[in-house]
Amino acid sequence: MQSTQLSFFPDEDENKSTKKQKKPKLGRYERIKRELENNDIDPYKKFIDVDTPLIAASQYNFVDLFCGAGGITQGLIQAGFQALASVETSSIASATHQRNFPHCHHFCGDIEQFSPKIWLKQIGSPEVNLVVGGPPCQGFSVAGKRDPKDPRNRLFYEFVRVVSEIRPWYVVMENVPGILTIQNGNVKQAIIEAFESIGYPNISVAILESADYGIPQIRPRAIFIANRFGMPNPYPKAQLSPEKYKPIESAISDLPEYTPIPEINHQWTRHSPEYMERIAKVPPGGSLYQKYVDAFKRQYPGKPSMTVKENHGGTHIHPYLNRVISAREMARLQTFPDSFIFEGTMKKAMWQIGNAVPPRLAECIGYALIPYLNKIALNTKNKVDVTCIDQTELVFD
Structure with a gap:
């Protein structure tokens, strides 16, 4: 059963809804991306053409940490990877993932409470090719002594x-682009140093715009990639230029x-009819x-969706x-297939x-990673520089 829309905000704002609104800037992270690219001297970062993906030389498997409902899992499976395990604290997101x-x-x-060594032993100790995930990092503390148990960064x-216990070939970590500028870049450096200390040096970072890959949504993400073989850190080349981005209608017009x-x-x-009348006046x-301009904002017709989210x-x-977009429309804009069903209430x-x-x-x-995973799998001494790296133990007590 669907409920009648209630106002979440003070009534004083309701009478102002017809005033001219300032159009949002869709490229809010363009400056960060431009500065990152202009100052980038990372020889390990490589951009790979994924228009015609290579065939995997083996069945590559992965572990998804902080997996949520399973966006990364779904995408990697589409690229031919096998999902070994996932970890998620939200019971409703876990239910969706398991479904x-x-x-x-x-x-x-x-x-x-997750013990990867015990878990791996229980399933036959397979080699893990990839660990992925998006741990919260915004509260990362870099001032003075860093306490791993601090709730902001634990x-x-x-x-x-x-990662240090599983020892995958590659690691992929995603976050919001703003993570790169928190505390003048000190958080970014702390992340790099943490991976270096467990034997994953030469970590790379790039901001990938989702719309560049045919996703009908403006959604930039900061992507960290590292490996323990001294190999390149591959990223997918952009497939679309901004003038060819897919518009929102391409994903939702048939619903x-x-x-x-x-x-x-x-x-x-x-x-309610009254609420719909007010929505009709929103440009x-x-x-x-x-x-509260981040909620109940009308999408632009003929353009990619603004970054979708549920906001209180x-x-x-x-x-x-004259209605808000539906959960399935949000899922379409995120490129989830219609067969992917989300558990819980509509809001959840x-x-x-x-x-x-x-x-x-x-x-x-995933497609960008396959050529380098193939080199490691096919082996060899004259193809892959498997550098022996002294590993510094991380203490989590």
């Missing part, structure tokens, strides 16, 4: 701990306008509210309908979708 990936070993709980250190389909999460908060790029009950307004589904990495982005990252 869509029933053959993946799944650990639902605090990552501090989750990142747990990610590093698991029913006002008829929900709960079976595929095509649901949204039902609005593209404008918000229903003046003070408020999502974006449909580009031309939107929360999971808004926190996910677009599967298509993860798929392209």
